[in-house]
Amino acid sequence: MSTTHSNEDFSDQIARELPFLRRYARALTGAQNSGDKYAVATLEAILQDRSIFDDTLSVKGGLFKCFHAIWSSTGAPITQDDAGDLGHAYKHLAALGANTREALLLSTVEDFSIQEIALIMEISRDDVRHLVSTARKDMENSISGRIMIIEDEPIIAADISAIVTDLGHTVTGIARTRSSAVQIGNSTKPDLILADIQLADNSSGIDAVNDLLKDLGDTPVIFITAFPERLLTGERPEPAFLIAKPYKEEQIQSAVSQAMFFASTASLKG
Numbered sequence: 001m002s003t004t005h006s007n008e009d010f011s012d013q014i015a016r017e018l019p020f021l022r023r024y025a026r027a028l029t030g031a032q033n034s035g036d037k038y039a040v041a042t043l044e045a046i047l048q049d050r051s052i053f054d055d056t057l058s059v060k061g062g063l064f065k066c067f068h069a070i071w072s073s074t075g076a077p078i079t080q081d082d083a084g085d086l087g088h089a090y091k092h093l094a095a096l097g098a099n100t101r102e103a104l105l106l107s108t109v110e111d112f113s114i115q116e117i118a119l120i121m122e123i124s125r126d127d128v129r130h131l132v133s134t135a136r137k138d139m140e141n142s143i144s145g146r147i148m149i150i151e152d153e154p155i156i157a158a159d160i161s162a163i164v165t166d167l168g169h170t171v172t173g174i175a176r177t178r179s180s181a182v183q184i185g186n187s188t189k190p191d192l193i194l195a196d197i198q199l200a201d202n203s204s205g206i207d208a209v210n211d212l213l214k215d216l217g218d219t220p221v222i223f224i225t226a227f228p229e230r231l232l233t234g235e236r237p238e239p240a241f242l243i244a245k246p247y248k249e250e251q252i253q254s255a256v257s258q259a260m261f262f263a264s265t266a267s268l269k270g
Contacts, residue, residue, distance in 0.1 A: 013059040014046070019232035020110060021063055023242050027105055027258050028071070042067040057119060061112070065120045068102070099123070100138060101258065103131035108254035109243075136253075144168040145191030145260055148184060150208055151224070152176040152200035160194060163252045169260075178203035178211070185212040190219065192259055197225045220259040 021042065026035030046053055046066055054062045099121060106117045107128075118125045147169045151157040157174045165171060172188035175181035177199050185193065193212065195205040209221050225231060226245040241259045243251050 010059075014043070014063060017060040017063050018043070019229035020060065021067060022232045023228060024064070024105060024110055025067065027109060027241060027255070028101060038067060038071060041070050045070060054119070057116070060110075061116050061120060064106070064110070064112075065122075068120055068122075071102075100131050100135035103128055104135035104254055105258065107132050108248070108250040111248075136257075144170075146170050146172045146188065147192045147194060147256070148172045148181075148188060148190035149174045150176075150181045150193065150195035150199065150205050152196060152198070156196075160252060163249055164194070164256055167253060167256060169256070175208070176200040178205075178208040181205075181208040182211045186215055189216065192256065193219055193221045194256065195221060195223055197223060222255050222259050 018039065022036055022039050024035075025038045026032055029035045029038070042063065046063075052066055052069070054065050057065060102121065103117060106112045106120065107114070112120065114125050114128050117128045121128070123131075144167070147164050149157055149160055149164075149171060151160060151174065157176075161171045161174065169192075172190045173184035175184050178201070181195070181199075193209060195209050197205045199205055199208065205223065209223075213219060213221075220241070222241040222243060223231065224243045224245060224247065228242045228244045231242060241255055243255050
């Protein structure tokens, strides 16, 4: 084992990075169940054969590289049974080139460098740059819709609103509390909800979304939180799309474009 992975037990290092692999896998498939299946398959493969883990990379990089070896070998990365009824999302997914979404998510959401992505996906750096550029154009041009924002900080809400508007979406309203979120959501029927966890009156963005989904059904949801690992345990129904605070503009763009591909999101009840 390299010095990069020394001292701390290897299993503990893997456990620390596992929530982020779950986030990535869920974003690729659009659902908790299907994403978590790939995360579990990755862990099982490493347990069966430790030699497949690339010790020249960081622990997170090595974990994601193992995931990609499994992901790329499946040929059909998502099934209707795994993800539920994704409706028109399949049509848009089929139109994208191979590896474009993967490269974009690795770059923007998981914050890997071009060199790291090249090693994880086993392609050239020029190929990574091309894939990321192509994915941005494909995803941003494929779907536009109506987005509701649940955020109690006015500056952050205005920033997020500007980002999604620049992508071609319409903001249906901005809510600062659970009650206002329910009122705005039920009256405007958004195509996607982008929600903070902690709201102005100490109410929960998760509770607000749960209230809304009772009436709105399978509306895609993106959560913003300073502690994403708390919603990525795999121990209960959890969201498929997460952005960590402090966020970057590219992360909002990527997560919104990705979430709009899917007509359903994992239930947060439990």
